[in-house]
Structures are given as C-alpha cells and as structure tokens.
Amino acid sequence: MPSLDRRAFFKTASAASAIAVVTVASAPRVLAQATTQAPEGPFKLAPLPYTPAALEPHIDAMTMEIHHGKHHVAYVNNLNNALKDYAELAKLPLEDILAKIAEVPEAVRTALRNNGGGHANHTMFWSIMGPAGGPGPDGELKAAIDRDFGGIDKLQETFNTAGTKVFGSGWVFVTVDKAGKLALATKPNQDTPLMEGARVLIGNDVWEHAYYLKYQNKRADYLKAWWNVVDWKAVSGRYAAAKAGTLKI
Amino acid sequence: MTFKLPDLPYAYGALQPYMSAETLQFHHDKHHQAYVDNGNKLIVGSGLEGKSIEDICKAAFAGKNAGLVNNIGQHYNHIHFWRWMKSGGGGNKLPGTLQKLVDDIGGFDKVRADFINAGVTQFGSGWCWLALRDGKLEVMKTPNGENPLMHGAKPILGCDVWEHSYYIDYRNARPKYLEAWFDNLVNWEYVEEMMG
Ligand SMILES: [Fe+2]
Ligand SMILES: [Fe+2]
Numbered sequence: 001m002p003s004l005d006r007r008a009f010f011k012t013a014s015a016a017s018a019i020a021v022v023t024v025a026s027a028p029r030v031l032a033q034a035t036t037q038a039p040e041g042p043f044k045l046a047p048l049p050y051t052p053a054a055l056e057p058h059i060d061a062m063t064m065e066i067h068h069g070k071h072h073v074a075y076v077n078n079l080n081n082a083l084k085d086y087a088e089l090a091k092l093p094l095e096d097i098l099a100k101i102a103e104v105p106e107a108v109r110t111a112l113r114n115n116g117g118g119h120a121n122h123t124m125f126w127s128i129m130g131p132a133g134g135p136g137p138d139g140e141l142k143a144a145i146d147r148d149f150g151g152i153d154k155l156q157e158t159f160n161t162a163g164t165k166v167f168g169s170g171w172v173f174v175t176v177d178k179a180g181k182l183a184l185a186t187k188p189n190q191d192t193p194l195m196e197g198a199r200v201l202i203g204n205d206v207w208e209h210a211y212y213l214k215y216q217n218k219r220a221d222y223l224k225a226w227w228n229v230v231d232w233k234a235v236s237g238r239y240a241a242a243k244a245g246t247l248k249i
Numbered sequence: 250m251t252f253k254l255p256d257l258p259y260a261y262g263a264l265q266p267y268m269s270a271e272t273l274q275f276h277h278d279k280h281h282q283a284y285v286d287n288g289n290k291l292i293v294g295s296g297l298e299g300k301s302i303e304d305i306c307k308a309a310f311a312g313k314n315a316g317l318v319n320n321i322g323q324h325y326n327h328i329h330f331w332r333w334m335k336s337g338g339g340g341n342k343l344p345g346t347l348q349k350l351v352d353d354i355g356g357f358d359k360v361r362a363d364f365i366n367a368g369v370t371q372f373g374s375g376w377c378w379l380a381l382r383d384g385k386l387e388v389m390k391t392p393n394g395e396n397p398l399m400h401g402a403k404p405i406l407g408c409d410v411w412e413h414s415y416y417i418d419y420r421n422a423r424p425k426y427l428e429a430w431f432d433n434l435v436n437w438e439y440v441e442e443m444m445g
Contacts, residue, residue, distance in 0.1 A: 066420055066421055074421075110372075114372050167315070167393055167394070168319075168373055168374030168375070168392065168393040168411070169412075188373065189372055189373040190372075190373075207373070208412035208413050208416060209412050209421065212412060212413060212416040213416065216275045216279070216413075216417075217275055217279040217280055217283070217413065
C-alpha cells in the first residue's frame with residue numbers, strides 16, 4: 001500500500017478508536033475471556049504465521065489476537081477435553097476424527113464436531129492468509145478456477161454471495177477433490193467438508209467474531225476485503241497437495 | 250400488512266454500562282432493520298401474509314420455510330428483546346405469579362444458572378429462553394432465528410447470544426455478558442406481561 005494511504009488509514013483508525021472509547025466509556029468492557037492453552041491433549045494451537053497486525057487494514061490486529069488467542073484456543077482446549085477419556089480416538093489425525101464424526105461415541109460427538117471442526121477450520125484459515133499485495137493465482141490453480149468458476153472474479157462473486165447468505169454463524173468454502181476439481185460449499189457453525197471426507201482448498205469464517213470489531217453488521221464488506229489477504233502461494237500449495245492426496249486439514 | 254421496526258423503548262445509552270449505546274445502535278438500527286426488510290420481502294407469496302407474527306413463526310417452522318423462520322423469527326425475537334431489558338433491571342424480586350413457577354423448577358438461583366448455561370452452550374448464533382409449556386416454566390435454547398413458539402412453547406424471556414449482541418462490549422466473553430444481562434437488565438414486569 002502506498003505510504004500516503006497507510007498514513008491516512010492509521011489516522012482514521014486512531015480517530016475511530018478514540019470515538020469508540022468515548023461512546024462506551026462507562027461500559028464494563030471485559031477484556032477477552034482468559035483462555036490459555038491447556039497443557040494436556042493431542043492437539044496444540046500453533047502460533048499465527050505472521051504478526052496480528054500483518055493483515056491490516058483488511059483484518060485488524062485486535063480481531064486477529066482475540067480470534068486466534070481466545071476463540072481458536074478455546075476450540076483446541078475443548079477438543080482435547082472431549083478426547084480425555086477416549087485414548088483410541090485421541091490417536092487419530094483430526095481429519096480422520098472429522099470424517100468419522102457420525103460414528104464417534106454419542107457422548108462426545110457434538111463436542112468433537114464443534115471443537116474439532118473449529119480447530120480444523122481455523123488452522124486452515126490462518127494458513128491461507130498473509131499480508132496484502134502478494135501475487136494472484138497462477139498455473140494449474142488459475143486454470144482450475146477458470147474452468148470450474150469462470151475466472152477469479154466470478155469465483156469471488158459466487159463465494160461472497162454464498163457467504164452473505166449463511167444465516168448466523170458458519171463458513172464458506174471452496175473444496176477440491178483428487179482430480180483437482182473445485183466446488184463451492186457453505187456450512188453452519190464449525191462444520192466442515194472434512195466431515196464428508198472432502199478436502200478444503202480455501203474457506204472464510206463468517207462468524208460475527210471474524211469481522212464485528214471492524215465491519216460490524218457489514219459482512220459483505222468483510223467478504224470483499226478478505227480477498228486482499230488471501231495468500232495464493234499457500235493456496236497453490238494446498239491445491240498441489242490435494243491432487244497428490246497429501247492434503248490433510 | 251408490512252412489518253415495521255419498532256422504536257427502542259429507551260435511549261441508546263439507557264442500558265450502559267451493561268450494554269453500550271454503540272451496540273444498541275448497530276443491533277437495533279442495522280440488524281433488526283435488516284430482519285424486518287428481509288421478512289417483508291420473503292412474506293410476499295408465502296401464503297402467510299396478514300397472519301399474526303406468532304402464527305407466521307409457527308407456520309414457517311412447520312413448513313420448513315428457512316427464510317421466514319430466520320427473518321420473521323428474528324423480528325419477533327428482537328421486538329421483545331428490547332422490552333425484556335430496562336435501565337435498573339435485574340434483581341431477584343419477581344412478580345408473584347412468576348415466582349411460583351420459578352420455585353416449581355428449583356428456585357431463582359437454579360433458574361438463573363440454567364438460563365445462563367443455556368446461553369453459554371448455545372453453539373454459534375441463537376437465543377436462550379424462559380418459556381411456558383403446559384403451564385410450567387422451562388429453560389430453553391434455540392439456534393439462529395428460532396424461538397420457543399416454533400417448538401410448542403411460549404417465550405416469556407429471551408436473551409440474544411448472537412455475537413453481534415455482545416461482541417463490542419464483551420468480545421468473546423459470552424458468560425460475562427449473560428451474567429451482566431440477567432443481573433442488571435432484565436425487565437421482570439415485561440416478563441410478567443408476556444405470561445398474560
Ligand atoms: Fe472464527
Ligand atoms: Fe440480535
């Protein structure tokens with residue numbers, strides 16, 4: 001981003017946050033609920049692969065910190081907790097647990113569905129984003145997008161429309177099969193195509209926590225801005241892995 | 250008949266410090282307005298025009314009309330949500346008729362704990378409720394735009410646990426929001442009115 005824009009943005013951003021502080025000065029603004037990684041269990045929260053501010057101005061640093069450090073870590077902890085008394089299940093890779101979600105013991109099925117899904121979805125999510133300004137899709141991936149969606153513009157339009165139509169919490173995805181064929185999917189809450197044994201190429205989180213601090217009710221604006229921080233090199237890597245049969249979550 | 254966004258029954262800042270003016274501005278002016286607008290579009294040609302909002306909620310759910318369940322459901326839920334809150338609300342002094350129903354299912358502290366727990370454990374977007382079924386009080390939770398009417402009960406108190414209801418003020422701390430809401434904002438007189 002040109003330096004002039006960047007300065008203008010920071011000026012606007014600090015003015016906006018000053019207003020916000022005045023408006024709710026007396027609110028008991030609770031600092032995000034204390035959550036730290038539980039020491040026990042097979043699953044771990046990996047650090048963000050970039051600084052929380054790296055996706056500014058499209059996704060703000062505070063949202064990234066809370067999203068990763070409070071929401072995602074809670075999914076990991078709850079997932080580990082759910083597996084505490086199920087040693088055999090706990091040995092399985094996450095994608096296998098999710099593919100068998102209909103067969104896991106009923107006592108932990110909902111917990112594994114919500115929190116296992118939440119862990120898989122967010123792990124994928126952080127890995128396909130990066131600072132704005134990187135190159136767009138190319139090579140085989142670009143050819144697949146052209147073939148299956150009619151081009152990158154059409155993909156974005158279809159994906160964004162689907163994302164605005166998810167009522168309540170959920171995700172919008174592009175899935176990829178072993179032949180490299182791409183398809184659009186939406187899921188409620190923390191469900192994922194992994195629960196049908198499919199593989200995810202990309203996905204965007206449309207829970208309000210993913211965008212509320214910056215975009216409030218304007219989910220469509222968030223969906224549009226999000227494409228600026230998609231790391232297409234990482235996505236190409238996932239595409240190649242899917243075709244090689246090595247893509248996990 | 251066209252549905253209309255009702256005015257808030259108090260000023261935007263009236264529920265501070267437990268719910269900020271900023272939250273109420275977005276929640277009432279943007280979110281609730283969008284449910285009204287979408288509901289008005291979706292009702293056309295549904296065969297439910299002119300019916301009461303309660304009947305539309307029930308019929309839309311029975312007929313699996315997701316668009317109406319979501320948008321008319323949310324219109325109904327929010328109409329009452331604004332009135333289930335007031336400045337200086339909360340407390341454990343309940344109207345007599347309600348007190349008896351609460352005692353029948355374990356007393357105030359248990360009902361408070363069950364209500365908050367229902368809100369905390371409603372995964373994703375939704376609501377937690379006190380509802381009447383066959384004359385008895387029941388704690389319920391429902392996803393997205395659903396409400397107890399759609400599940401054979403009559404809501405008398407509901408709390409919105411969509412993240413838009415608390416994210417500006419409480420971030421991810423949904424339990425803190427529910428505790429503050431129940432202890433400081435609930436308008437028990439309006440709960441009694443809903444029992445009527
Ligand atoms: Fe999320
Ligand atoms: Fe709401």
